[in-house]
Amino acid sequence: MGDKPFENSQILKGLCELALLSLLQGRAHYGIEILQRLRADAGIDIADGTIYPLLHRLAKADFVRSEWVIDEAGGRPRKYYELTPVGRAELALQVEQWQRLSGALNRFLSRTGK
Amino acid sequence: MMQDADPSVQAWLRQFKWALGSIPAPESDEILAEVESHLRETLAGGRVVEAALGQFGAPEAYARQFVDEMRLSRALGSQRESEMLGLVAQRAHRSLFAAAAGLALAVCAALFAIALGMAVLKLLDPVHVGVWRSTGGLLLGKIDDPAAATDLLGMWLAPVAVVVMCLAWFGGRVVLLQSVRAIARHERRSPRNLP
Helix, strand or coil, rough: CCCCCEECHHHHHCCHHHHHHHHCCCCCEEHHHHHHHHHHHHCCCCHHHHHHHHHHHHCCCCCCEEEEEECCCCCEEEEEEEEHHHHHHHHHHHHHHHHHHHHHHHHHHHCCCC | CCCCCCCHHHHHHHHHHHHHCCCHHHHHHHHHHHHHHHHHHHCCCCCCHHHHHHHHCCHHHHHHHHHHHHHHHHHHHHHHHHHCCCCCCHHCCCCHHHHHHHHHHHHHHHHHHHHHHHHHHHHHCCEEEEEECCCCCEEEEEECCCCEEECCHHHHHEEEHHHHHHHHHHHHHHHHHHHHHHHHHHHCCCCCCCC
């Protein structure tokens, strides 16, 4: 039950960006890899096409930068994205906001009949 | 473009490229190349064509997400009235908020036009044009018999009209800017092709 992907689009809205920024703080990823990690590790099951407009916008906002790399094994060109210093600051801000909101909501949801 | 790909993939990419037309060439080429690379890899991984394309939806609708974002970034970046107005007008038919903003802007534009018209008319015909009070009530504009009514503003009409024009312009700009920011907040928090 706990590993079941979120299916509520309303809850997913807005969380994609936070999860994506968080994912990219470790190392650079390319589109398909990002989708796989979001689905497997964050439980965010989005359509493939969702990721590119989001990455495009984050790149325009200077939160991420990209680079085409030819994959050594398959010889395929892949566009890798990594977080910029501006993106790291934005991630810290969004994490802080999310933790504050989710903490308050958890306390509210776990109240006992008050 | 993927010359070796399935005809339906080629057709999808062709339509997608065409729909990205309003985005400048280096940027639209990058978007196309990335989507093409994604399709190539997922198809090579064994996904069937319909399922792979279904993950992106209709090419025109998918391209519109990039085009909309480009217009939004441009309007927010430049804050030019023409670009912000174009954005609100473009979103008006699919966003209640943008439609309401369009209505508020129309009111500001009407106020501006009326004030400008009154100022010009007052300068051309100071005797017959004014804000009149008569037994029939208040009247804004030109009357034939000035002796039958009281001109409430007299020559103050022109400076008052200029003040109204400035307020309408400033108010319209505030409405425009806030509308564009609200559209950005809404659209950027709502990826459009979630499952």
